[in-house]
Amino acid sequence: MPQVPLKIHARQQVSLKVAPREEQGKGPVGQMRRLHGQLPGVIYGHKQDVECFKTDAHSLERILSKGGQNAIILIEDEESSKEPEQALIREIQYHKVSGDVMHLDLLRIDPTETLRANVPIITVGVPEGVRTGGGSLQQTLTTLEMECVVSEMPSAVEIDITSLQIGDSLHVSDLMEQEPRITSEGVRAIVNVLVPRLIVDDEAGDKEEEEEAGGEDAAAADGEGGEE
Numbered sequence: 001m002p003q004v005p006l007k008i009h010a011r012q013q014v015s016l017k018v019a020p021r022e023e024q025g026k027g028p029v030g031q032m033r034r035l036h037g038q039l040p041g042v043i044y045g046h047k048q049d050v051e052c053f054k055t056d057a058h059s060l061e062r063i064l065s066k067g068g069q070n071a072i073i074l075i076e077d078e079e080s081s082k083e084p085e086q087a088l089i090r091e092i093q094y095h096k097v098s099g100d101v102m103h104l105d106l107l108r109i110d111p112t113e114t115l116r117a118n119v120p121i122i123t124v125g126v127p128e129g130v131r132t133g134g135g136s137l138q139q140t141l142t143t144l145e146m147e148c149v150v151s152e153m154p155s156a157v158e159i160d161i162t163s164l165q166i167g168d169s170l171h172v173s174d175l176m177e178q179e180p181r182i183t184s185e186g187v188r189a190i191v192n193v194l195v196p197r198l199i200v201d202d203e204a205g206d207k208e209e210e211e212e213a214g215g216e217d218a219a220a221a222d223g224e225g226g227e228e
Helices: 026-036 057-065 197-227
Strands: 006-009 013-020 038-045 048-056 072-077 085-094 101-108 114-124 136-139 143-149 156-160 169-171 189-194
Touching: 013 057, 026 038, 038 057, 038 085, 048 057, 057 101
Parallel strands: 013 072, 038 101, 114 156
Antiparallel strands: 006 156, 013 048, 038 048, 072 085, 085 101, 114 143, 136 189, 169 189
């Protein structure tokens, strides 16, 4: 298995201004969204109390559109002089019809602590076995589990799969020498370049034709013997 180029995408840091939220319940929160363009959220973790906040919807959408789902969020309280907190986005709730963001969950972090998290896998390039050999690409793993200091946790792992040929399978173990922070099981497959289906079908068809021809020859021989 050839070694594939691997690129680590650093996790960016973005600021999000928030304000304490007193609105609770479907009615008040819905009105807050419609009239003031603000979204509700909560922040929790590190054995601290859960805090409810609200933030500007457009500001949050801009952050998310630039890959903020995997960024370190610097929480700045507009109505308090306390130090900004660092957090990761734990969950985003979307409207089932419009797709608009409805609620945001944030997890407090200490940038010096060690964290184990799933990091998205990005594949780039078209495998040689697909481009020239007619094979098909199958991706069976979309994230890698990694363990490291929070401030150094990547936002994504990029893999160049251009060199893969028909029959090649890339496993987690193939990346561990380049990136020792990976803690996923080494035996797990990430991508496979499969044999062209047409060839498999043709071989099966040829076999069926041979069997049919053999059967016809045997039948003919039996017929001749019967006439004699």
